[in-house]
Amino acid sequence: MTERATGSSARTVLRLRDVRKNYGAHAALDGVSLDVAEGEVVVVIGPSGSGKSTLVRCVHQLEEIDGGAMYLDGELLGHERHRGGLRPLSARQVAAQRRRAGMVFQQFNLFPHFTALRNVAEAPRRVHGRPRAEAEREARALLERVGLADRAGHYPRQLSGGQQQRVAIARALATKPRILLFDEPTSALDPELVEEVLAVVRELAAEGMTMVVVTHEMGFARDVADRCVFMEAGRVVESGPPAALFGSPSSARLRAFLSRHAADHPADQKVLS
Amino acid sequence: MTITATTSSPSAPADDVATSRRRARPLRWLAAAVLAVLTAQLVAFLVGNRRFGWGTVAQYLFDPSVLSGLGVTVLLAVAAMVIGSVLGGVVAAAQLSDFGPARWAATAWVGFFRGIPPLVQLIFWFNLAYLLPRISIGIPFGPTFASWSANDVITPLTAGIIGLSLVESAYLAEIIRAGVLGVDLGQRDAAMAMGFTPAQTFFRIVLPQAMRVIIPPAGSQFISVLKGTALVSVIAMNDLLHAVQVIYNRTYEIVPMLLVACIWYLVVVTLLTVGQRRLERHFARGHLRDVRPVEVPA
Numbered sequence: 001m002t003e004r005a006t007g008s009s010a011r012t013v014l015r016l017r018d019v020r021k022n023y024g025a026h027a028a029l030d031g032v033s034l035d036v037a038e039g040e041v042v043v044v045i046g047p048s049g050s051g052k053s054t055l056v057r058c059v060h061q062l063e064e065i066d067g068g069a070m071y072l073d074g075e076l077l078g079h080e081r082h083r084g085g086l087r088p089l090s091a092r093q094v095a096a097q098r099r100r101a102g103m104v105f106q107q108f109n110l111f112p113h114f115t116a117l118r119n120v121a122e123a124p125r126r127v128h129g130r131p132r133a134e135a136e137r138e139a140r141a142l143l144e145r146v147g148l149a150d151r152a153g154h155y156p157r158q159l160s161g162g163q164q165q166r167v168a169i170a171r172a173l174a175t176k177p178r179i180l181l182f183d184e185p186t187s188a189l190d191p192e193l194v195e196e197v198l199a200v201v202r203e204l205a206a207e208g209m210t211m212v213v214v215t216h217e218m219g220f221a222r223d224v225a226d227r228c229v230f231m232e233a234g235r236v237v238e239s240g241p242p243a244a245l246f247g248s249p250s251s252a253r254l255r256a257f258l259s260r261h262a263a264d265h266p267a268d269q270k271v272l273s
Numbered sequence: 274m275t276i277t278a279t280t281s282s283p284s285a286p287a288d289d290v291a292t293s294r295r296r297a298r299p300l301r302w303l304a305a306a307v308l309a310v311l312t313a314q315l316v317a318f319l320v321g322n323r324r325f326g327w328g329t330v331a332q333y334l335f336d337p338s339v340l341s342g343l344g345v346t347v348l349l350a351v352a353a354m355v356i357g358s359v360l361g362g363v364v365a366a367a368q369l370s371d372f373g374p375a376r377w378a379a380t381a382w383v384g385f386f387r388g389i390p391p392l393v394q395l396i397f398w399f400n401l402a403y404l405l406p407r408i409s410i411g412i413p414f415g416p417t418f419a420s421w422s423a424n425d426v427i428t429p430l431t432a433g434i435i436g437l438s439l440v441e442s443a444y445l446a447e448i449i450r451a452g453v454l455g456v457d458l459g460q461r462d463a464a465m466a467m468g469f470t471p472a473q474t475f476f477r478i479v480l481p482q483a484m485r486v487i488i489p490p491a492g493s494q495f496i497s498v499l500k501g502t503a504l505v506s507v508i509a510m511n512d513l514l515h516a517v518q519v520i521y522n523r524t525y526e527i528v529p530m531l532l533v534a535c536i537w538y539l540v541v542v543t544l545l546t547v548g549q550r551r552l553e554r555h556f557a558r559g560h561l562r563d564v565r566p567v568e569v570p571a
Contacts, residue, residue: 062462091471099468109463112559113481115567123467126477153567155559175468 010037013073013179013210014059020067021051021058021234028054030234031068036179039208043215043225043242047257051234052214053106056181059212060103061094072100073178099127102172106184108164110156116143116167117152120174127175135174142170146200162193169200180204182213198224218261222246230254326529333520333533342516343537349512350499352434357441357498358491364446369453379446386443392504394440399432399508429510433502441498448490452483484556492549496542513537 014036021029028051036042044052057063059070061078070077077097079086089097110119120139124130130138143149146166156164165185172180182201186194198220205211205224215221221228222242229239230251238245238254249255319325333339367379386394402423411417456479464474506515513534521530 060466062465095465095468095470098466103463103466105459105463105466107459109457109459111460111463111478111482113556114559122477123469126473127468155567157559171467 010039012036012071013038013040014212015071015074016059016068017070018068019055019058019065019070021054021063021065027234029058029065032231032234032236033068034229034236034239036210036212038210040226041205041209041211041213041224042227042229043213043221044229044231045215045218045221045257046231046237050231052231053183054234055231056103056183056212056214060101060181061098062103064088072097095127099123099175100177101179101181102175102177103181104165104168104172104183104185106187108156108161108168108188110164110168110171112156115153115155116148116159119156119167120171123171123175139170139174142173143167145173146170147196160193161189162196165189165197166200169197169204173204179210179212182211182215184214184216186215186217216261218246218258218265230257232257324528325532326526329526329529330532330536333517333530334536336520336533338516338519339513339533339537342511342513343541345511346499346502346513346537347541349430349433349437349502349505349510350495353437353441353498353502354495356434356438357445360438360442361445361449364442365449365453368446368450383443383446386439387447391436391440391501392507395432395436395504395508398436399427399429401427401432429505429508432508433505433510437498437501437505440501441494444494445491448487448494449483451490452485452487453479455486456482481556485553485560488549488553488556492545492552495549496545499541499545500538 012035014034016032016034019029019032020027030051032051032055034042044055046052054063058065059077064078069079075097076086078089078094080089080093110116111122114122117136117139120142121132121135124135124138125132140149140152143152146169148163148166148170151159151163151167156167159167169180169185185201186197189197194217198217201211201213201220202224213221213225225242227239228242228245230237230245230249230253232253238249238251245254246258249258364379364382367375368383370376405423407420408423408426409417409420411419460478460482461474464478465471469477502512503514505512506518509515517530517534521527524530
């Protein structure tokens with residue numbers, strides 16, 4: 001990938017302003033505001049049901065938000081100005097906006113009827129209208145990048161969970177997204193397969209990819225995040241550099257979450273202490 | 274290692290399941306014998322009973338009027354299946370839509386055409402001219418552009434195609450809907466996430482996976498419409514059944530002529546079943562346990 005400038009002067013890629021999402025009477029997102037700068041890696045942590053997954057699903061417009069606003073490169077997501085107010089975009093326009101971001105799911109969601117190669121090449125071909133040979137050449141290069149050049153002809157069912165998730169990452173990269181969204185990418189994996197997926201994410205971070213990663217992997221959060229966001233009950237409770245967040249949590253709720261997590265995952269002890 | 278040492282005594286011969294022999298299964302031998310006797314009885318009945326009139330069967334099997342009836346039967350079944358699939362797809366999409374009026378209309382459609390016996394529907398369509406003497410195309414409640422006499426438009430053939438297609442569309446709508454509902458929601462998420470439009474998501478990702486579930490019941494449905502074409506003989510349509518009826522009304526050889534029809538129905542159904550198995554294998558791509566990786570030239 002290309003070198004990108006990081007740091008305080010970098011421009012904002014994703015901006016969320018007071019985003020709200022309700023499921024019936026339950027507020028899944030209760031006024032979330034967040035800026036993600038170009039090249040920044042933001043890791044979102046928090047207990048189950050805190051709204052982390054809902055957050056990335058909303059950013060990618062797989063769920064509609066009920067209030068607030070989201071901007072990608074300054075462009076309002078999901079709605080357009082019309083007669084002095086706002087109105088929802090058409091399905092086609094929403095699809096066009098989604099092409100500028102990529103998403104990796106907890107359950108991989110590879111297409112079972114396509115080979116690994118076709119999983120990666122399908123969107124460039126069908127969505128961006130690239131010629132097949134060209135799309136497949138690039139797909140092959142992406143598979144090589146995630147270490148799966150020799151698995152191009154395999155169907156998802158013939159791959160391990162870790163391999164499937166790496167194909168899914170290659171697939172998300174195929175459309176050259178401005179930002180990559182990860183929804184608990186290692187939660188469905190056997191423990192010994194987690195590291196091969198995290199290694200790929202680390203490499204992307206080193207290459208300057210802008211990413212929002214929802215995860216339970218505290219060690220990974222601490223290593224890779226430029227910024228860590230702690231969510232609870234649909235709100236951002238605390239946010240800052242991982243060293244500060246893990247080293248000296250200022251809110252009682254984050255302290256409680258971290259000590260609960262440390263009790264459940266003794267292996268992460270050294271990372272958190 | 275330590276476990277084997279404690280369970281086998283040193284003097285006993287070493288166990289090896291490779292030397293284990295097949296278990297005797299007497300009930301299976303008994304069942305095989307019963308089936309053999311029944312088969313022998315059936316063959317003796319078919320061959321020994323002169324009233325089957327196998328000579329007559331052979332004489333009429335390739336009779337031009339029988340073959341033309343067979344052609345009509347196959348034509349009707351294919352037309353009903355093609356039109357029924359297209360209509361059924363539209364009705365299924367309407368049932369799955371989040372637009373209330375479309376959903377209600379589709380539910381009423383399925384309820385109506387699945388709820389009335391096909392024979393009644395066929396007779397009804399054949400007599401459409403009674404209700405609607407002229408059929409015209411134009412703006413509702415406004416001027417008409419073209420108009421035909423219903424008696425000219427509704428022949429036994431068109432009545433048969435319309436009636437069978439509508440019945441098929443109702444059943445196929447339910448089959449397609451069930452297939453689409455069976456596809457994991459994550460597949461839709463992933464396709465949308467990659468920027469596929471709703472139409473691309475449906476036709477490239479959801480439908481091909483749904484086909485795996487749709488084809489077996491759709492195949493049964495095709496077989497049942499093929500047999501259902503026999504109903505059109507009541508509106509004087511020259512199908513396979515009608516062709517043999519015309520002959521036995523003249524010769525009184527009812528059973529041999531019905532056998533002619535049976536043989537042809539079975540031949541066509543067998544061919545259809547073979548085709549269905551092939552289609553199933555095609556859409557099972559990536560789902561079989563023993564699939565081999567595809568060779569991809571580097």
